[in-house]
Amino acid sequence: MTGLERRYRLLLRVLPRWYRSEREEEMVATFLTDRAASAGGNLGLENAWPGWGEVWAVLTLAARTRLAAKGVRRAAAIGDAVRLTALLGLLVQSAVVVGSDTSLLVALAVLPRSYSLEVLDLTATSWVASVVAMAVVPAFAALATGRRTAARRLALVALLPGLYQAGASLVRGEPVVESLAIVAGQTALWLAVACLYIGFHRDAPPPRDRPWLRAFIPVAGAAVLHGVLIALYLAALLERPWAVEFVPSWALPLMTGYSLPAGWAVVVAGLVVLATRRRGTAWGVALAVTTLPVVVQQAWTFAVYAGKQPYPITTAYAASAATLLAAALAVGAACAVTAARGLSRLDAPLRPAT
Amino acid sequence: MSEPTFLVLTALAKEPMHGYAIMRTIRALSQGRTALPVGTLYGVLDRLVEEGLAERDREEIHQGRLRRYYRLTEDGYLALAEETRRLAANVRAATTALKARDLRPSPAGGAE
Numbered sequence A: 001m002t003g004l005e006r007r008y009r010l011l012l013r014v015l016p017r018w019y020r021s022e023r024e025e026e027m028v029a030t031f032l033t034d035r036a037a038s039a040g041g042n043l044g045l046e047n048a049w050p051g052w053g054e055v056w057a058v059l060t061l062a063a064r065t066r067l068a069a070k071g072v073r074r075a076a077a078i079g080d081a082v083r084l085t086a087l088l089g090l091l092v093q094s095a096v097v098v099g100s101d102t103s104l105l106v107a108l109a110v111l112p113r114s115y116s117l118e119v120l121d122l123t124a125t126s127w128v129a130s131v132v133a134m135a136v137v138p139a140f141a142a143l144a145t146g147r148r149t150a151a152r153r154l155a156l157v158a159l160l161p162g163l164y165q166a167g168a169s170l171v172r173g174e175p176v177v178e179s180l181a182i183v184a185g186q187t188a189l190w191l192a193v194a195c196l197y198i199g200f201h202r203d204a205p206p207p208r209d210r211p212w213l214r215a216f217i218p219v220a221g222a223a224v225l226h227g228v229l230i231a232l233y234l235a236a237l238l239e240r241p242w243a244v245e246f247v248p249s250w251a252l253p254l255m256t257g258y259s260l261p262a263g264w265a266v267v268v269a270g271l272v273v274l275a276t277r278r279r280g281t282a283w284g285v286a287l288a289v290t291t292l293p294v295v296v297q298q299a300w301t302f303a304v305y306a307g308k309q310p311y312p313i314t315t316a317y318a319a320s321a322a323t324l325l326a327a328a329l330a331v332g333a334a335c336a337v338t339a340a341r342g343l344s345r346l347d348a349p350l351r352p353a354t
Numbered sequence B: 001m002s003e004p005t006f007l008v009l010t011a012l013a014k015e016p017m018h019g020y021a022i023m024r025t026i027r028a029l030s031q032g033r034t035a036l037p038v039g040t041l042y043g044v045l046d047r048l049v050e051e052g053l054a055e056r057d058r059e060e061i062h063q064g065r066l067r068r069y070y071r072l073t074e075d076g077y078l079a080l081a082e083e084t085r086r087l088a089a090n091v092r093a094a095t096t097a098l099k100a101r102d103l104r105p106s107p108a109g110g111a112e
Helices: A003-012 A017-039 A052-066 A073-110 A113-119 A124-133 A136-144 A148-171 A176-185 A187-199 A209-239 A249-255 A259-276 A280-306 A312-345 B003-014 B019-029 B038-050 B074-100
Strands: B054-062 B065-072
Touching (some): A003 A017, A017 B019, A017 B038, A052 A073, A052 B038, A073 A259, A073 A280, A136 A148, A136 A187, A148 A176, A148 A187, A176 A280, A187 A280, A209 A249, A249 A312, A259 A280, B003 B019, B003 B038, B003 B054, B019 B038, B038 B054
Antiparallel strands (some): B054 B065
16 A cells, blocks of 8 residues: 555545445545556655645535435434534524624714714724624525525625734734634634535535525514614713613623623524424534534633622623523533434434435 | 536446546546546536436456446436537537637637
8 A cells, every 4th residue: 555545545534434435445446546647657656645636625525425415314414403503603693793783873873973983992994894794694695595605705704804803903912812802702603604614515405595584584683672772771871871770780791792692592592492302403413513602602701700800790791601601501412412312313324325 | 517517427428437437538528627536526426326317337346446337327318418408509609709700719729
């Protein structure tokens, strides 16, 4: 066995076992014959490597076989789960962006112009970032209506503001922890985009658009209401501080960010899946995975605020993060157990669909 | 239909072939422009078999290595014929457009 054959067989290990048991010898023979013919014999194959084109082709084949659209039941269930994770993630992130931009616009409208720009920390860059981040909404709509390529491009655009902010923070010489906090805040978006890229491969079926587009309406509506609430709270805080004294301290964290309502929405979705048990294995896997960024984000928030001075506001932040963290861990674990049981029932066949 | 799928169907239309023979034929058909990686070739073959356009023919051991042959099904020939008609119509339309500007496609590619 030449070094090239060893390395090619190693590359083929990214393919599922059932596929390799059927195809490995055939693929190795085809690959080595082609390389030997190109090289004019077996000379020089000891130190050769599979080219980047071949590596990419095998990785693509691995995505197609591991996250199948149909055929192998286990691979199809995992593929469906990855595709659901992408759709759920883009839906939630769309709501977050809609809520965020709504609160910004409402705050601009209700706050006196003299200090609104300063209070909202609005610069030309942050305006552009707010607009560019909106790309996640058409990305979700494009995916829900079967426009996979457009969805992929728009989702990449939606990642740019976070990348820019993290990079700019590093360039300004701020502690690395600041950049990490920005990245931690974007985990859910990164996860959704990664699932979009690997799950919606060429053979993947487009989602049924109606349920997803219908789901967007109430979710975006709730996000708009929340955005308006945040803006009004900010205006009251600045102009009528006495009014906000009636807001209970546990509700304060809800008034300053979107990660809490988005996180609770994911937890509630997980509870619905657990309660109904009708959605199947794919939904269980998808919700288990979708709770991961919620756990990361809330663990980060808790770590930040638990270490601060115990003012009522910091205590409220730490408590709300801890509550959501515990709920997300419990629901995520329950979904994972349900999904693992479902997957174990789907025996991987020894032969591919061919 | 993607170009790799069209080229694999075209290669198999002549006779049953194994993986390497398909790659070699495609390179010759495309005058060296298209060299399918093995991962892409087997992705295309999987799809063709799944859609009933191709099927396994026979297996041989050649110099200690497995060679599995594939052949087109009747549906495969029909799909290739349909795609060829579509492409030919496109070529006719393009040729007419080029003629209007006094250009004609050269057999070696490009226009004269």
